[in-house]
Amino acid sequence: MTALERRYRRLLWLLPVDERRARGDELVGVLTDVDAGRSWPSPGEAWAVLLLALRVRGARSRTLLILTLTALLVAFGTQLAGGLIDTYTGAMLPADLAMVRARLPIDLAVALVPLAAAVAWILGAVRIATGLHAVSLLTFGIVIGYELLRTGPGSGLDPLWVVQALSVPVVILVLLLAAWRLGWAPPRPRVMWLLLVPVCVAAWKGVGVWGRHGVTHSQLGSRIGIAGTVLAGAAIAVWLARHHHRSAIAWAGPAGAVSGYLLALVLQLPNWFWFAPHGGDPVPFALTLLALGALAHLLARRLFGERDGDREVRTG
Amino acid sequence: MLFPTTIFSDAIYSGGVDLSEQAFLILSALADRPRHGYALITEVSAMTDGRVRLRAGTLYGALDRLAGQGLVAPDREEVENGRLRRYYALTDAGAEALRTQSERMVAAAQQATERLALRPHLGGAA
Numbered sequence: 001m002t003a004l005e006r007r008y009r010r011l012l013w014l015l016p017v018d019e020r021r022a023r024g025d026e027l028v029g030v031l032t033d034v035d036a037g038r039s040w041p042s043p044g045e046a047w048a049v050l051l052l053a054l055r056v057r058g059a060r061s062r063t064l065l066i067l068t069l070t071a072l073l074v075a076f077g078t079q080l081a082g083g084l085i086d087t088y089t090g091a092m093l094p095a096d097l098a099m100v101r102a103r104l105p106i107d108l109a110v111a112l113v114p115l116a117a118a119v120a121w122i123l124g125a126v127r128i129a130t131g132l133h134a135v136s137l138l139t140f141g142i143v144i145g146y147e148l149l150r151t152g153p154g155s156g157l158d159p160l161w162v163v164q165a166l167s168v169p170v171v172i173l174v175l176l177l178a179a180w181r182l183g184w185a186p187p188r189p190r191v192m193w194l195l196l197v198p199v200c201v202a203a204w205k206g207v208g209v210w211g212r213h214g215v216t217h218s219q220l221g222s223r224i225g226i227a228g229t230v231l232a233g234a235a236i237a238v239w240l241a242r243h244h245h246r247s248a249i250a251w252a253g254p255a256g257a258v259s260g261y262l263l264a265l266v267l268q269l270p271n272w273f274w275f276a277p278h279g280g281d282p283v284p285f286a287l288t289l290l291a292l293g294a295l296a297h298l299l300a301r302r303l304f305g306e307r308d309g310d311r312e313v314r315t316g
Numbered sequence: 317m318l319f320p321t322t323i324f325s326d327a328i329y330s331g332g333v334d335l336s337e338q339a340f341l342i343l344s345a346l347a348d349r350p351r352h353g354y355a356l357i358t359e360v361s362a363m364t365d366g367r368v369r370l371r372a373g374t375l376y377g378a379l380d381r382l383a384g385q386g387l388v389a390p391d392r393e394e395v396e397n398g399r400l401r402r403y404y405a406l407t408d409a410g411a412e413a414l415r416t417q418s419e420r421m422v423a424a425a426q427q428a429t430e431r432l433a434l435r436p437h438l439g440g441a442a
Contacts, residue, residue, distance in 0.1 A: 023376070025399075025400040026353065026400050026401070026402045027353075027372060027376065028399075029353075029354070029399035029400055029401065030352075030353040030354045030357070030372045030375075031372050032399075033354045033399070034354065034357065034371075034372055044371055045371055045372055045373065047371075047373075048371030048372060048373030048374045049372070049373040050373070051373055051374070051377070052373035052374070052376055052377050055377050056380075
């Protein structure tokens with residue numbers, strides 16, 4: 001075995017195991033022919049192998065990506081609406097409320113655009129959802145940009161906060177564009193996701209209330225929540241193990257552990273979302289929705305069978 | 317369209333198959349006989365006078381998509397100089413897609429040539 005072949009074989013570890021077994025020898029043969037006379041892989045060929053591995057792995061993780069997109073979109077899209085309701089239902093003193101009431105139409109429009117994007121995606125209107133979300137992201141970017149210009153360097157927003165605040169809507173936009181381009185369908189059951197929208201608006205209003213006016217939750221609720229999460233996680237793991245979905249277990253394990261941990265934090269520390277290190281971060285909320293959506297997806301597939309859009313792409 | 321497309325994808329899309337230039341060239345290289353991966357790369361390069369040089373990873377990504385669309389299929393395997401060669405062949409559906417695309421491109425090229433001839437400084441009528 002030449003040094004070039006050995007190096008290419010190492011590079012092919014980027015591919016999934018079955019793909020590597022089915023195609024490894026063939027690919028190595030082509031790659032060593034293309035790079036004949038070299039001892040190291042050429043950058044262009046190595047880059048193309050990396051992209052191939054990403055494409056193959058991405059195609060196999062489609063369901064997870066769709067669920068992640070939906071969870072992020074619902075968590076992000078309901079945040080401003082929940083916050084707006086909270087503003088007018090206790091977050092501000094009546095005297096201070098008069099100051100913000102004048103800009104209610106603008107606040108309402110800004111809150112409804114991301115909400116409409118989430119609903120559009122759930123209903124399958126991918127282009128409309130992408131357009132609305134792009135408008136929302138643009139508005140968000142303009143507001144942050146204006147704030148940065150207004151306060152000037154050194155005294156304004158924390159750059160880390162800016163990156164983190166923009167990362168979620170940017171990731172959502174990338175996933176929406178992928179959905180548009182690759183023809184992804186929204187997850188089932190749609191009714192559940194549609195019902196989750198008002199629930200999430202109410203939840204965002206609720207986390208605004210936590211920690212204010214002495215509102216707290218009981219330890220009993222925390223313990224019930226933790227026990228419920230552990231039992232649900234164990235049930236999912238057993239079901240997956242029985243059906244030999246090893247890759248799903250690999251994803252479900254960390255996702256379940258993180259969502260269980262976050263749920264426990266939410267229940268034990270009622271103001272977790274609000275006083276999180278980067279306050280108002282929709283990611284913990286989205287992780288909880290992801291765990292719920294994954295469970296609902298598995299149940300729907302079991303009860304109603306697999307539809308075309310659920311089928312993972314297999315290559316080779 | 318948010319993503320850039322070529323004449324190939326736009327032209328073929330209405331026919332039910334979305335072919336990129338890359339896919340068109342791969343199908344063309346397979347039109348006369350089955351070929352293995354390395355032969356496809358060299359053939360595409362020769363067909364385009366070196367303008368298009370497929371990377372191996374890119375080629376296999378495209379072959380996956382074309383196989384998924386039923387336009388190509390694995391033909392046979394051989395071992396040459398200790399290397400596994402898998403040959404790919406054009407299917408009937410692939411040949412039909414290639415024919416449709418070729419006819420449209422010829423028609424489009426004809427239109428372009430006729431219109432260019434109308435430009436005064438190229439010798440056409442005013």
